[in-house]
Amino acid sequence: MASTGFFEKVYEVTKQIPYGRVTSYGAIARYLGSSGSARMVGWALNGSNENPDIPAHRVVNRNGMLTGKHHFQGTNLMQQLLESEGIEVIENQIQNFEKFFWDPTKEL
DNA sequence: AGGTTGACATTAT
């Protein structure tokens, strides 16, 4: 149920991330109108861990670094998923992040 | 009803 709608919106945006693309917490937060609540996006994704429909592995920090991989089941599960989508990830860092970056405010 | 937390981002030292 939509307590505030923030969580659900984060889920929807994350679900709409196209295959082989990634976005940042700040970008999603900004799209939701809360540019300063980037941390909330991470919190929302924390619950998305049980939602198979939420590709949280496609969401990284603005640096393109897999900061949230520690919250995943496996140790390098997040990296493997990204690599499986054609994204080059080295040392938890996405290569050519700008090239794979998907901006919801721009695409949606 | 209030205090703490948090998968970030930005600025300051």
Add this chain to the structure above:
DNA sequence: CATAATGCCAACC
């Protein structure tokens, strides 16, 4: 240039 501290907002306890 690298590290530290602060700000933001909403959810969780």
